[in-house]
Amino acid sequence: MGQFLQQIFNSISIGSIYALIALGYTMVYGIIRLINFAHASVYMLGAYIGYFAMTYFGLGFVPSILLAMLICMIVGVLIEKIAYKPLRNAARIAVLITAIGVSMFIEYGMMFLVKANVRSYPPMSGFLAKSFSVGAMTITAQQILILAVTIILMVVLQIVVKTTRTGKAMRAVSQDREAAELMGIDVNSTISFTFAIGSALAGAAGVLVGVYYNSINPLMGMLPGLKAFVAAVFGGIGLIPGAVLGGYFIGAVEVFVAGYGNSMYRDAVVFAILILVLILKPAGLLGKSGREKV
Amino acid sequence: MLEIRELEVYYGVIRALKKISLHVEKGEIVTLIGANGAGKTTALRTISGLLRPTSGSILLNGDDITQASPRERVRKGMSHVPEGRRMFPDMSVLENLELGAFLRRDKEAIEEDLMRVYERFPVLYERRKQMAGTLSGGEQQMLAIGRALMSRPEVLLLDEPSMGLAPLLVQEIFNMIRTINESGTTVLLVEQNANMALQIASRAYVLETGSIVLSGEAKELMESEEIKKAYLGGN
Numbered sequence: 154m155g156q157f158l159q160q161i162f163n164s165i166s167i168g169s170i171y172a173l174i175a176l177g178y179t180m181v182y183g184i185i186r187l188i189n190f191a192h193a194s195v196y197m198l199g200a201y202i203g204y205f206a207m208t209y210f211g212l213g214f215v216p217s218i219l220l221a222m223l224i225c226m227i228v229g230v231l232i233e234k235i236a237y238k239p240l241r242n243a244a245r246i247a248v249l250i251t252a253i254g255v256s257m258f259i260e261y262g263m264m265f266l267v268k269a270n271v272r273s274y275p276p277m278s279g280f281l282a283k284s285f286s287v288g289a290m291t292i293t294a295q296q297i298l299i300l301a302v303t304i305i306l307m308v309v310l311q312i313v314v315k316t317t318r319t320g321k322a323m324r325a326v327s328q329d330r331e332a333a334e335l336m337g338i339d340v341n342s343t344i345s346f347t348f349a350i351g352s353a354l355a356g357a358a359g360v361l362v363g364v365y366y367n368s369i370n371p372l373m374g375m376l377p378g379l380k381a382f383v384a385a386v387f388g389g390i391g392l393i394p395g396a397v398l399g400g401y402f403i404g405a406v407e408v409f410v411a412g413y414g415n416s417m418y419r420d421a422v423v424f425a426i427l428i429l430v431l432i433l434k435p436a437g438l439l440g441k442s443g444r445e446k447v
Numbered sequence: 448m449l450e451i452r453e454l455e456v457y458y459g460v461i462r463a464l465k466k467i468s469l470h471v472e473k474g475e476i477v478t479l480i481g482a483n484g485a486g487k488t489t490a491l492r493t494i495s496g497l498l499r500p501t502s503g504s505i506l507l508n509g510d511d512i513t514q515a516s517p518r519e520r521v522r523k524g525m526s527h528v529p530e531g532r533r534m535f536p537d538m539s540v541l542e543n544l545e546l547g548a549f550l551r552r553d554k555e556a557i558e559e560d561l562m563r564v565y566e567r568f569p570v571l572y573e574r575r576k577q578m579a580g581t582l583s584g585g586e587q588q589m590l591a592i593g594r595a596l597m598s599r600p601e602v603l604l605l606d607e608p609s610m611g612l613a614p615l616l617v618q619e620i621f622n623m624i625r626t627i628n629e630s631g632t633t634v635l636l637v638e639q640n641a642n643m644a645l646q647i648a649s650r651a652y653v654l655e656t657g658s659i660v661l662s663g664e665a666k667e668l669m670e671s672e673e674i675k676k677a678y679l680g681g682n
């Protein structure tokens with residue numbers, strides 16, 4: 154029982170990371186029907202920005218994560234403007250290939266700039282270095298931090314999407330772009346805004362991973378990126394609650410397969426789930442089947 | 448108020464509108480009638496800015512808006528109820544209506560207009576929290592019109608509001624269009640249902656494969672043998 158609870162808590166940490174990344178996939182898909190493969194590289198950039206902010210500028214956790222979110226936001230908007238916008242009316246496959254190209258460009262560009270070697274985040278101090286025993290469980294302050302940051306970001310996201318003008322515009326564009334134009338919504342700036350939010354969340358996830366696992370490298374986005382994508386599909390691509398649900402589900406699957414089974418099968422199980430979802434319920438757990446969902 | 452001069456629109460190599468000209472004066476209901484594929488929707492979509500013409504111009508209150516974005520046209524007082532209603536299906540009726548007022552900032556006046564829409568369409572008030580995608584066809588048409596009114600348009604473009612509705616509902620929608628017009632909104636109505644359209648319009652244009660082949664007073668057109676044969680199902 155103690156071990157079970159411990160696994161649950163561990164899976165919340167990794168699940169939060171997947172959920173944060175999956176949100177960007179799902180929001181961008183919702184608005185322009187693109188699997189933005191460059192998203193995982195933005196997450197990696199976030200991890201590096203956090204690393205440099207902490208190591209070279211001696212910034213604390215909060216300013217570092219905010220800086221990473223801000224820069225990732227700008228990068229995300231630029232990616233859309235430079236790489237995807239000119240292809241707005243092109244075949245989907247062309248945009249998809251471009252997304253993979255952008256992803257490679259950023260990952261190998263980073264490798265050139267910062268070298269391929271693994272780097273370590275500076276050790277945390279103060280509260281963030283603590284851990285707590287609750288019964289048989291050990292909970293680290295970093296796990297609490299991940300959960301807290303994720304909850305804050307999701308609440309903010311929810312408020313933005315549900316209540317602000319731009320949030321409503323986002324939902325309108327994702328449900329019917331032309332009808333949104335007829336309402337006077339500026340579709341281009343709404344798409345930029347979506348990339349901005351998704352990329353900021355990925356940047357935050359990058360810093361959290363750096364703090365939690367301590368090691369980062371230019372290709373660190375590949376596998377988590379794919380898994381977050383699986384999470385988004387699992388919950389129903391295009392659906393914000395689906396991405397959160399999917400993120401935590403995939404996190405739990407990983408932790409439990411590794412904990413009770415064999416950690417070698419961890420990734421295989423995740424991708425087996427993708428295949429099963431695509432066969433059994435392609436619209437995802439929360440998606441409505443039939444019509445292509447937003 | 449609205450003037451279209453020699454508008455020409457292509458889909459690739461297909462010429463869908465062949466230099467059509469028409470005008471709508473303030474306070475009028477003008478209808479553009481024609482059979483399937485005549486180019487009616489193409490004309491409205493070009494007028495509201497969703498499509499770009501290859502040549503010709505569109506003037507609204509004397510301003511050339513041929514190059515303006517749909518957003519600028521909404522700002523200048525144009526509102527388009529598109530073919531097939533085009534609701535935001537996963538938003539509530541209320542949210543759909545609020546989006547109609549997207550460019551407005553005058554909160555109190557928006558609230559008043561919302562009440563006016565609810566008065567016109569009481570069913571929308573009853574369903575205000577329901578998702579738009581779950582409304583019936585008639586209710587969706589009412590929502591589409593209500594949403595378009597929320598921008599306080601000077602001119603309302605309607606694309607086949609009678610499409611797929613039962614005769615009784617069609618009558619109701621047309622009565623509504625008439626009262627909207629009476630309260631000061633100019634209307635350009637695209638219809639296949641020529642009979643109904645000619646009854647509420649003051650003037651009409653007949654579109655056939657991208658060209659305007661006939662135009663005039665609605666009453667006169669209703670009497671014309673050509674129209675009777677082709678569009679009114681008479682013999």
Ligand SMILES: Nc1ncnc2c1ncn2[C@@H]1O[C@H](COP(=O)(O)OP(=O)(O)OP(=O)(O)O)[C@@H](O)[C@H]1O
Pocket residue numbers: 458461463481482483484485486487488489490530639
């Ligand atoms: N996106 C498109 N690409 C190519 N051709 C198109 C496109 N949309 C319409 N057309 C063609 O342009 C012509 C005019 O179509 P349009 O939809 O304007 O007709 P309509 O008068 O509105 O017809 P309906 O009464 O059926 O709605 C048709 O021949 C149609 O096939």
Ligand SMILES: [Mg+2]
Pocket residue numbers: 487488489530607
């Ligand atoms: Mg049409």
